[in-house]
Amino acid sequence: MALSWKLIIDSGNAPTLADFWAAALEYEVEDPTALIEQLLAAGHLPERAVAEHNGRKIFRGYAGIRHPDDPFDQTSGVGQGRRLLFQDVPEKKTVKNRLHIDIHSGPVDLATLVDRLEALGATRVREVDQGPAGHWWVMRDPEGNEFCAA
Template sequence: MTAPLHWKLVIDTTDAQTLADFWAAALGYEVEDQSRLIAQLLSSGDLPEAAVTEHDGRRAFRGLAAVRHPEDPYDAFTGIGAGRRLLFQDVPEPKTVKNRLHIDVHAEPDGRDDLVARLETLGATRLREVNQGPAGHWWVMLDPEGNEFCVA
């Protein structure tokens, strides 16, 4: 039997730091703090200052940010998670079509409406409600950059 593979979901963005903040709050994840790694790379000359920005009072990689599940393992020095993880990377082109891959967020029993309302306060937008009776009932929503996700 082959061991399961490690993976992360990479999401193209126009503002990686802001979208990481949204998804960390939406999912109850933590934004990875890679400031120690960045400090070491800067001091050794392996990273130019232009590759770094500041966000929420700490140094971060420009155009890159990640969030990880708070209970999954991570490297304390690099801040990089070794479990459930989303990586956001800035790209030059804007989003133009529907996502081919999306996140489904599952609410607690009878908690879908409260979760949808909470996500709206974080910057999400309701796109449409889907009710297929016994097969399922969910909201299609947009994150702050217009990426579709579902709340069931």
């Protein structure tokens, strides 16, 4: 039986970066509002641990996104399948990522994908053309994390 996993990405502004990646991957931003309200009402969560983003309550410094077709917990909004979790950290990104995401263009061409990602806030770094081995763009998300669009 395969293990369950999620990818954790350090960030400077978790909810904003989650919005970018949800749009880029066509994922859903998790909504923990119901869980947060329960925890607040029961006195198990201090108000200082909560923030608001896009009209939803969130855990301050955290935001998750999930694949729209995967199951998720109705109360917490937490995905039970393909999932990315963003967590704020005090230090800025200083070196190249050791792990990155590749986004494949699917039914649209690469130029259309790259234009869409730029409109969301990504920037192009360099184009790579390896002939028959592949063609892609190295890009950066709004916080400078590298990824590839192929």
